[in-house]
Amino acid sequence: MKNVKWILFLLLAALSAHAQSVTAIRNATILTITKGTIDRGTIVIRDGKIAAVGAEGSVTVPAGATVIDATGKYVMPGIIDTHSHTAVEGSVNEISLPNSGMVRISDALDPYDISVYRQLAGGTTAALVLHGSANAIGGQSQILKWKWGRPLPDWFIPDAPRTIKFALGENPKSANFRPPPGVERQYPATRMGVEEVIRKSFVDARDYLARWEEYESRRKRGENPVPPRRDLLMETMADILRGRIDVHAHCYRSDEIMMLIRLAEEQGFRIREFQHVLEGYKVAREIAAAGIGAGTFIDWWGYKAEAYDAIPHNVALMEKNGVLTSVNSDSDELARHLNQDAAKAMKYGGLTEEEALRTCTINPARQLRLDHRLGSIEVGKDADLAIWNGHPLSTYSRVETTLIEGEVYFDRARDLEARQRLATEKRELLKKEEEQQAKEKKGAKEEKKNG
């Protein structure tokens, strides 16, 4: 009991210390994304949230605040990547089944993946970590903040929706995942089959729900029925139908995009975002009308047959036709400079600066249904910010400091300073190890001689 009291006391102390932590970023060019650009402005951060934003002088910086002087620098919201496979231990594909909706990325996270830190160095602060595309319905995905160095539970966003990966086209029909000889090819093998797998999964889910309803009603009648099996795959499908899990669908061709839009209508589930969607420009109005977002590559194409019709204007064409569009990575490497992909949408298709910036900030935040806390610099939102030494749409600019909820997770000066220290540690450890081994070898030799 005494212990409990102590823990409570410490907890309260920690909380109040946290509550008092105030940071101010001053003299920065602030790209708010939703409320224009402030040429010389201040952001006040309290308790991890943005407490005030405004022109220098119009915002009071509380006494005792930690001040980051950002004179000559640019601040933008942390970049959000809606197509990541970073920080997963083992395979990102449960490849063995046409529908692997029972598996969860959250069961296999690896917070020590160095790519997380590298992405922070590119201003990326949050990501949708997706299951792979080997199956028509893949595993449950996970939205995370890149809180490098923190324990995993801190990486989860409390009000983030649950998500799942669907996949259409070549990958789920195993055109690119050929089993080794001796292993039977897995159903489906055609685009028709992919559609059927998805449809059948929802039909099965409704049967499953009906079985449970019957069980409940028999129980209420005072009978003593045997409960049905709790099937994790069917629970997932049922939760999609109930709107508790958001669908993010990997797709390429316009025909399959239309197929899924119609299938969603028929089966009564909602698609939040088309992923890749390289032919989205062909059916942009239809995608917009269905209220579905699009996360795409700006200039990756031709790497397989279904990616031949891609054009770099895809982002701009979809955005201008009313599709909520983002650029995303599908790559540890690209996730480090999504700002550059956003910039390319100005060259290819003529988006404005602000429209381009939206494609890696507020638009992905909306696609993830987290725009109430992410994606722009507004009072009340999470203080997830990237401070750049130049305009982030310039290829010459780089990130100086990245903050998540007001806390610094990457700082270029600190990183440079740490490199030397880490190199020394590595050298010394290797030396110590070699000495230990030499000693052991010598001991073994003597033992042999004596024995």
Next chain:
Amino acid sequence: MQRVPLVVLLLLLLTTSVHGAAPGVYAITGGTVHPVSGPPIPNGIVLIRDGLIEAVGANIAVPPDATVIDAKGAHVYPGLIDAMTSMGFPAPRRPRRGPGQPQPPDAQREEPVPEPTPATVAARSVRISNDDAAARRATGVTTILTVPAAGIFNGQSVILNLGGAPVETSVIRSPAAMHVAFAPRPTWTYPDSLMGVVAHIRQMLLDAQQHASARAIYERNPAGTKRPEANASLEALAPVLSRELPVVFAADTDLAMRRALALAREFNLRPVLAGGRQAYKIAAELKAANVPLLVSVRWPVPPSSREDRAEQPLRVIRDRMLAPTSPAELAKAGVAFALVSGAARSSEFLPGIRKAIENGLSADDALRAVTISPARIFGVDRQLGSLERGKIANVVVSDKPIFEKQAKITRVFVDGRELRIEPDERAERAEAASPVEGTWNLTVRTPQGDVAIRVTLQLEDGKLTGTYSGDRGSGEIRSGRLDNGSIEFTITVSGSQTQETSDWVFSGTVRESSMEGTVSTNLGTFQFTGSKSR
């Protein structure tokens, strides 16, 4: 493995009993007795009668019928317990597939060993050869826990004495625990990913719950209720869900340990963690979870070449250096733990414990970790784990303190019967380095160009393990096996364009310093060649 006729096995068992004298009355005198249950007794006496310890102390009258064993200058201990092995089970293997693989004629074809299930009872199928038992005894180990090292549910383990007696009379506890590993199956067999393995375990436990409740409902009211199907696996999980049987999760990293603890919390299980390499990172957390550990003393080995070592990231080097501090950190935090050989060779057990001592563990704590501590973890501490009146007479005599480098085990008693200690040539031969061990540079020829992969391989008990690294990722090899010069193993690579990973299954032939064969990948089957790096 060729199937050994039962008669041969029986004969083997019989010859063993001839080896050891019948249990009788012994007085081990003059040595320093380490009872574990109390402080060492200089010039102490251990009395053994009819397989049990009759008395331990300094001033004990030696009965006239006792055979006196003079242990002057030597040290007397309870027999050591190695609480995590897979002794007596064939190395896991799977049917070979792929073209270019020479298929043996039907008569010689190996029968694939089926994957264990929760219903697999180790005590029913364990076959321990005399040579293997002798090799363990020569290191002071008189009791082991063993379970197949294959599958996700490895089965129910057995704790048995290594006295050369038939299994039936050697068993101390069966089942000792249910064993679970986060081990994906080969690609294209569910579950073939780590997240799939977790989902599979979760579904199995849910099904076991449902099965139990369906049964209960049926038994209350069989008329008018459809009778539930029998299912041995789900029924075997019932004592796991009721916490009667602990679950040993194989978990080396902090992430794997947390994953296991989360599952244990989700289903209110009684977890034990086996492996524990990174326990040093989370000792306080493990203490808070009140979970016992079986820490494997098979410490990470650095790559042989200096260049390879220098190329490794700091965190890998750091982890390798800190892993042997795990036992000391656990002792400091007050976590119950045993030291076990895990997948190590028997000859590596004592040196592995020594390394833990060099890294801060006291010799006393080390001794407890191979005697009373494992006995408590598995609830056999009334019979085993210390030299106390009434306990099973498993006693070892060492010419020097047992963890000292030059110490030799001079006498071993199992169930009160003395067994001769003989150097086991066959075991030594089997444990000699195979040419496959070492670092290999492999080149895979793909239509997108050559892919270079560096692999470091180790071999023990026919099981091939190791690590790989290259442009397409790094990690531990899986499903490795070596058989008469044909090699097979699986690695996970990431794509050249996107990051989605896939499994590459290597199968080929190995010579002294070269290997070649084919790689099955998601994009087709390619040729590979490899050469041994110095």
